[in-house]
Amino acid sequence: MENRQDETAFWLKNGKVTVEGALTAYLTLSETLLQEQNFPHLTYNGLVEFLRHNGVTFGIDMVSCQQIVMNPRGYIGFKQKVAVGKAPINGENAVIEILLEDITHVPRELEDGRVDFFDLGVVRTVHKGQILAKKKLPTEGVQGVGVNGAPIMAKPGRDYRLPHGKNTVISENGLELIADKDGHVSYTPRDVKIHVFDVFEVNSDIDFSVGNIDFLGTVRIRGNVLPGFRIVAAGDIEVAGNVESAVLEAGGDIIIRGGVQARGKGMIKAGGSVRARFMQGAIVEAGVDVIVRDSIMHCTISAGRSINMQAQKAVIVGGLVRAGEEVRTRTLGSPMATPTEVEVGVHPQLRTEMQGLHQRMKDLHQNMDKSKKALTLLDNMAGIGNQLPPDKAALRQNLSATYQHYLREEEELMYRRSEIEAILLDTKRAKVYCLDVLYGGVKLTLGTQVAYMRDTRTGPVVFGITDGELTTNVVY
Known part of the structure; x- marks a missing residue:
């Protein structure tokens, strides 16, 4: 027993144990041992006891310790791993599965071979009792153990709420979101809610025989919307004809099968996307996309994600267009060098939300x-x-x-703020696509990078940001 105590005391004096991150222990034998001709025999049990004196009690590496015991001089002055703990396994976050069909459908082909880009079936109907979303619960994780024998707590998975909105109910087990009535379903990922709305239809123009509309659902107009009138809908707004200098506000999408002639008056604002055949002098705000077939002329447009022109001769000229990620058109600007501003990577709605x-x-x-x-x-x-x-x-x-x-x-609030900050710092998806002609007089702003076009360029020309710098001809 006395020899064991002497052996332990000797190695305590000439050995050092370091622990990194609570999960790995290393042994270093002092270089002063090189001057010793003889020193007490090192046994496996003695080494284990020495480690325990230094607080290492779990995960001792038997093979590594045996190697040190067989040739202690070979490990003088070097760090040798002698114990490894058990790392914790963090829990998995909850998963919300949205059980709604994609609103982006294939355009319908007409009898004469043409394609109707506006008949995309964007209205989604659900029935009472239909499951709209499912949740997989988070897990707690598995506790780890440090080399000192102390437990290392695992981080539990984060729980998320089901996107509970109007006319929806959560099942008794809390894992399913169910429609509470028949109607139109609207889902805006930014708001993280699913709503089921009734539909309000007007089989005429919006004029003095009808008046303004404020409805907690989807509004369908079979005619035109005349100047000065206002339509507010918590769901979508569909207009079969044209929209003049009116105000349209929707929590979901706004679909105008004709065009917009606003002369700088009125407002079109949607939590989702805005679709139209053409826009002139319009002021438009969309939470997701602005999709126009023919032309955008002298407008002020903001889109949370993209502005997309679809026709073969589509053009954006005059005014200011902004998008969070992408602007795509055939022609940008005009031969007369009409001042035209394009900003991408600005996320207008998110910046407004951040201020709030x-x-x-x-x-x-x-x-x-x-x-x-x-x-x-x-x-x-x-x-x-x-x-x-x-x-x-x-x-x-x-x-x-x-x-x-x-x-x-x-x-x-702090969690939402951190989400928005992460999105605003991400500019790698900021792109401007001009597929045919880019005229002089166009000002491009991508993130913090600004470029003034003085000469005409033929397309396709693509602008993006690489390593914080504005680049052209990005592969796409």
């Missing part, structure tokens, strides 16, 4: 500060015995619940 988040955070912190001060005052009034009159005790309970609500709201 900053204001909400500011207001929330002010309310939290007021609640905290009030709670501190009541705690001081309670004194050592922690006793308050019934009315003051009830007030403290309400304030405490309110403060906890503020904390949860703050967490949600």
Whole structure:
């Protein structure tokens, strides 16, 4: 027993154990041992006891330790791995599966061979009891063990809520989202909600015989929308004819099978996409895409994702068009060098939302500060015995619940802010496609990069951002 103690004491003096990340232990024998002619025999049990003296009790590598015991001089001055812990396995996040058909369908081919780009079947109908989304629950993960024997906690998977919207219900087990009535289903990924709406139809023009419309569903207009009128819909808006200087606001998509002639008045705003045959003097905001067949002339247009022109002679000329990811057209600008501005990678709606988040955070912190001060005052009034009159005790309970609500709201706002910041920093998908002609007088802005076109270029010309610099002729 005395020899074992002497052996352990010797190696404690001349050996060093380092632990990295709680999962790996290394042994280093001191170079002073090179000056020793004889030193106590190192046994496997002695080495294990030495490691235990240094707090290494789990995952000891038997093979590595045996190698050191057989030739300790060969490991003097070198770090040798002697123990490996068990790494934790983090849990998997919840998965939400959206069980809705894709709204991008193949265009219908007409009898004469032409293709109707506007008859895409974008209205989706569901029936009561239909499953709209399913959730796979997150997992907790598997706990690890460090080389010191202490547990290493695994990170549990993050839970996500089902996209519960209007006229939908969550099943008893909390894993399915079900339609609560027959109707039109609208899903906007940015809002993370699925809604089921009824449809309101007008079999005429929107004029003084009908008046303005404000409806919690989808609106279908069989005629035109005349100047000065307003249509607001929580779902989609479909117009069979033309839209003049009117206001159209939809939580989903806006489909105009004719065109828009607005002369810089009115507004077309959609949470989803906007489709039209042509646009002149229009002001348009779309959460997803703006899809125009023939021309965009002297308009102010913002799209969260893309602006896409479809006809063989499609043109964008004059005004300002903005898109989060992509602008695609045949012709950009005009031979007269009409000032035309194109901005890509700006995500207009997200920047507006970010501004709103900053204001909400500011207001929330002010309310939290007021609640905290009030709670501190009541705690001081309670004194050592922690006793308050019934009315003051009830007030403290309400304030405490309110403060906890503020904390949860703050967490949600900060999470949404981090999501938006990540999207705004990603400019690798910012592209401008001009497939035929790019005229002088066009100003291009991709992210923070700006280019002024002074001469005419023939297409296809593609602008993008590579390594933070504006590039042309990107392969696509």
